[in-house]
Amino acid sequence: MAAVLSLTWAGVTPEQYEAVREQARWEEQVPPGLVLHVAWFEGGALRVTDVWNRREDFESFFAERLAPAVEKAGISGAPASDFLPLHRRFVAAGVTGAG
Numbered sequence: 001m002a003a004v005l006s007l008t009w010a011g012v013t014p015e016q017y018e019a020v021r022e023q024a025r026w027e028e029q030v031p032p033g034l035v036l037h038v039a040w041f042e043g044g045a046l047r048v049t050d051v052w053n054r055r056e057d058f059e060s061f062f063a064e065r066l067a068p069a070v071e072k073a074g075i076s077g078a079p080a081s082d083f084l085p086l087h088r089r090f091v092a093a094g095v096t097g098a099g
Helices: 014-024 055-072
Strands: 003-010 034-042 045-052 080-085
Touching: 003 055, 014 034, 014 055, 034 055, 045 055
Parallel strands: none
Antiparallel strands: 003 045, 003 080, 034 045
């Protein structure tokens, strides 16, 4: 079942996020099961909303690619996160690519 990941990671900087993105390469080599990734910064924290086909898809990506990139970027601690079942997904016509 598709799932929504909502994540808040206090203290993560835009520079650290970019370092992780470049290392994990999720845009160039899309992990199996990733549908959508949105990230922004608010109140000194990284905020992320992802949609995955299955929670297990994210867990595999995290173990194999994301966790090593996070460690290499010097990010410590753990995020506050929730995985919830997706009820509905709508993507407006013509929406593509990274922003």
